[in-house]
Amino acid sequence: MKKYLASVIAASTLASPLTASAQTEVNFWHAFTGRLGELVAQQVDQFNASQNDYKVVQSHKGNYSETLNAGIAAFRAQEQPHILMVFEVGTATMMAAKGAVRPVYEVMAESGASFDQNAYIGAVKGYYTTTDGDMLSLPFNSSTPVLWVNRDAFKAAGLDPDMDLSTWENVGAALDALKAGGEDCPLVTAWQSWIHLENFSAYHNVPFASKENGFAGLDTELMLNGPAQIAHLTAMQDWAKEGKFIYTGRRNEGGANFRSGECALFTESSAGYAGIKAEAEFDFEVRPLPYWKAVTEEPQNTIIGGASLWVMSGHEADEYKGVGEFLSFLSSSDVQAAWHQNTGYLPITAEAGEATRAAGFYDQNPGTDVAVKQMTAKQPTANSKGLRLGSFDQIRGIIDEELEAIWAGDKSPQEAMDSAKSRGDALLRRFEQANG
Amino acid sequence: MEKRVTFKGWLLPLLLIAPQVLISAVFFFYPAGQAVWQSLFIPDPFGLSAQFVGLGNFEFLLGDPYYRASFVTTAVFSLLVTLCSMVPALFLAVIADRLIKGSGIYRTLLIWPYAVAPAVAGVLWMFMFNTRVGVVSWYLGQLGYDWNHVLNDNEAMGLVVVASAWGRISYNFLFFFAALQSVPRSVIEAAAIDGAHFWRRFFGIVLPLITPTAFFLLVVNVVYAFFETFGVIHTITAGGPQQATTILVYKVFADGFVGQDLGSSSAQSVILLLVVGLLTVIQFKYVEKRVHY
Numbered sequence: 130m131k132k133y134l135a136s137v138i139a140a141s142t143l144a145s146p147l148t149a150s151a152q153t154e155v156n157f158w159h160a161f162t163g164r165l166g167e168l169v170a171q172q173v174d175q176f177n178a179s180q181n182d183y184k185v186v187q188s189h190k191g192n193y194s195e196t197l198n199a200g201i202a203a204f205r206a207q208e209q210p211h212i213l214m215v216f217e218v219g220t221a222t223m224m225a226a227k228g229a230v231r232p233v234y235e236v237m238a239e240s241g242a243s244f245d246q247n248a249y250i251g252a253v254k255g256y257y258t259t260t261d262g263d264m265l266s267l268p269f270n271s272s273t274p275v276l277w278v279n280r281d282a283f284k285a286a287g288l289d290p291d292m293d294l295s296t297w298e299n300v301g302a303a304l305d306a307l308k309a310g311g312e313d314c315p316l317v318t319a320w321q322s323w324i325h326l327e328n329f330s331a332y333h334n335v336p337f338a339s340k341e342n343g344f345a346g347l348d349t350e351l352m353l354n355g356p357a358q359i360a361h362l363t364a365m366q367d368w369a370k371e372g373k374f375i376y377t378g379r380r381n382e383g384g385a386n387f388r389s390g391e392c393a394l395f396t397e398s399s400a401g402y403a404g405i406k407a408e409a410e411f412d413f414e415v416r417p418l419p420y421w422k423a424v425t426e427e428p429q430n431t432i433i434g435g436a437s438l439w440v441m442s443g444h445e446a447d448e449y450k451g452v453g454e455f456l457s458f459l460s461s462s463d464v465q466a467a468w469h470q471n472t473g474y475l476p477i478t479a480e481a482g483e484a485t486r487a488a489g490f491y492d493q494n495p496g497t498d499v500a501v502k503q504m505t506a507k508q509p510t511a512n513s514k515g516l517r518l519g520s521f522d523q524i525r526g527i528i529d530e531e532l533e534a535i536w537a538g539d540k541s542p543q544e545a546m547d548s549a550k551s552r553g554d555a556l557l558r559r560f561e562q563a564n565g
Numbered sequence: 566m567e568k569r570v571t572f573k574g575w576l577l578p579l580l581l582i583a584p585q586v587l588i589s590a591v592f593f594f595y596p597a598g599q600a601v602w603q604s605l606f607i608p609d610p611f612g613l614s615a616q617f618v619g620l621g622n623f624e625f626l627l628g629d630p631y632y633r634a635s636f637v638t639t640a641v642f643s644l645l646v647t648l649c650s651m652v653p654a655l656f657l658a659v660i661a662d663r664l665i666k667g668s669g670i671y672r673t674l675l676i677w678p679y680a681v682a683p684a685v686a687g688v689l690w691m692f693m694f695n696t697r698v699g700v701v702s703w704y705l706g707q708l709g710y711d712w713n714h715v716l717n718d719n720e721a722m723g724l725v726v727v728a729s730a731w732g733r734i735s736y737n738f739l740f741f742f743a744a745l746q747s748v749p750r751s752v753i754e755a756a757a758i759d760g761a762h763f764w765r766r767f768f769g770i771v772l773p774l775i776t777p778t779a780f781f782l783l784v785v786n787v788v789y790a791f792f793e794t795f796g797v798i799h800t801i802t803a804g805g806p807q808q809a810t811t812i813l814v815y816k817v818f819a820d821g822f823v824g825q826d827l828g829s830s831s832a833q834s835v836i837l838l839l840v841v842g843l844l845t846v847i848q849f850k851y852v853e854k855r856v857h858y
Contacts, residue, residue, distance in 0.1 A: 205611065386697055537717075555625075
């Protein structure tokens with residue numbers, strides 16, 4: 130045993146200088162577990178195997194909120210990683226932390242790695258660039274909400290599963306018919322604020338917040354209590370009252386109800402694809418997110434959810450060169466196309482989308498391009514570029530609370546959204562004060 | 566007449582209390598001082614800059630009706646958790662005390678839940694009462710009761726209270742059981758000879774004799790309900806529906822670690838510190854008067 134130990138130590142001391150001294154280490158903290166975690170590890174391994182100068186070390190730091198926290202705590206202790214994954218909700222927090230992050234466009238220019246930020250599709254790029262068009266963080270995984278249909282449930286209730294569900298007017302009629310046909314769970318949703326307020330506003334080209342949804346300044350105010358949003362929430366409240374919309378929770382709890390075949394319609398991220406495909410034992414279909422014909426003739430684009438990669442400050446120049454190489458690798462079309470096809474996240478570069486189409490993926494997996502079309506159909510406007518609000522995680526919590534008051538019938542949609550606005554604005558003012 | 570042992574000189578007594586003082590200083594006074602200091606600032610999350618706002622954070626908090634409502638929620642929650650963890654524990658201890666055979670097994674089994682971490686307990690209860698896959702909610706559904714703690718305030722509160730109190734019953738049971746064992750048999754036997762039946766003996770003799778333990782448990786359980794239950798709340802309700810289960814300590818966590826608002830979070834922990842301090846003083850001043858040592 131002793132001999133064995135000694136030889137192991139000898140071997141490791143012999144081997145380590147060869148690998149460690151020659152390679153510059155780049156630390157990458159992310160929030161993925163399970164299948165997604167494996168895929169990230171694969172990307173990293175592939176990069177490490179492709180060259181000898183840099184070694185990317187990936188580690189999982191918990192869910193999105195926990196990863197952001199770990200990054201912040203590490204920065205305070207001066208132990209920050211080179212690359213930190215931050216969900217879209219944390220974008221304003223990272224942007225405001227000028228001394229803690231290095232803009233991606235700057236890192237890429239200095240490193241000399243090949244990188245073209247115009248390769249990214251508009252709605253994705255817009256979320257993470259300044260109003261001057263400089264990319265601050267590298268888009269990584271992005272998804273957008275769509276409508277999932279359980280075709281078998283439609284048939285069971287005596288409805289034509291091919292019926293037009295492009296507008297909420299039609300969906301409303303379908304919900305009536307489903308309920309009348311004996312369906313107990315006509316509609317569920319995941320991520321209620323993201324889908325039914327944030328994306329709803331962008332899709333109908335109405336502002337969610339002033340100052341271009343926060344892009345043009347920290348002195349932004351919520352505008353989620355406008356007539357379009359109230360009309361939608363009023364319809365949803367009626368559906369909830371009549372048992373046509375079933376509320377299951379603030380996150381994606383509704384996914385379990387839909388995947389088990391219990392519910393007929395489900396508004397959820399396009400990235401729900403992998404889970405639904407794996408579990409659903411019924412005929413399902415992806416449709417574009419519905420819009421209100423009464424509000425707009427034609428829908429705008431939806432916005433993204435997901436995460437981007439931020440480069441943190443305080444490291445050596447040659448390490449940033451490694452960061453540049455790795456990010457350049459990640460944004461290459463092959464890596465992006467594989468990621469899109471394996472996960473159901475959007476192809477975030479135009480080239481990756483084309484490569485996927487050319488490979489026949491969309492023909493073999495019908496509906497996987499619905500989200501892509503929905504996001505890229507129109508040039509994003511000031512209302513549909515995305516959201517950039519400080520303390521947004523907390524504001525979403527407030528919105529969740531107020532929406533629960535609507536579903537429970539305790540408040541009218543107008544009362545609830547007025548209250549969400551005043552409570553959310555108070556947090557925005559605090560964020561402005563802390564970061565102004 | 567009290568018996569006192571006194572030390573000669575200063576060095577030895579100082580040396581003897583030094584470990585305790587050191588631990589308190591490092592793990593209590595330093596962080597508490599930091600919290601008080603940080604509560605006067607609005608810092609950015611990364612610690613790059615901080616603005617002195619004086620009592621601004623406190624003004625912001627106390628001006629918020631939702632924060633004030635959270636005091637009521639906390640009071641209701643703590644009261645219910647304390648009651649639900651102490652009363653059943655006492656009942657179980659009394660019964661275990663009467664057992665002649667098999668009390669060892671009974672005791673061991675009752676202690677088990679204490680070993681379950683709050684967050685894990687939260688997940689267990691959440692699954693049992695899950696509105697879709699929960700066993701309990703399914704049976705309730707069969708009985709015609711539509712369980713929905715994601716929208717019903719009272720059901721949500723009931724669930725987090727039970728989940729928080731459950732593990733504590735074991736802990737309280739242990740203390741009550743030990744206290745009951747130390748009640749002198751002779752007193753009870755004398756009462757029995759006088760014709761006092763079981764419950765009369767319990768309320769007249771046993772209960773007054775175990776008040777020191779009950780008082781200790783009261784203090785400890787209130788502190789538990791205030792500080793250590795956020796794992797349960799985080800896993801089961803995350804403070805919802807609306808703000809029905811947002812207790813003070815959960816808000817400290819949510820604002821500090823989800824919202825990155827460290828100024829407000831520090832101010833909240835200072836307020837919490839004052840509340841619990843005040844509560845403990847009240848308990849020692851008024852409740853302890855009724856305790857017979």
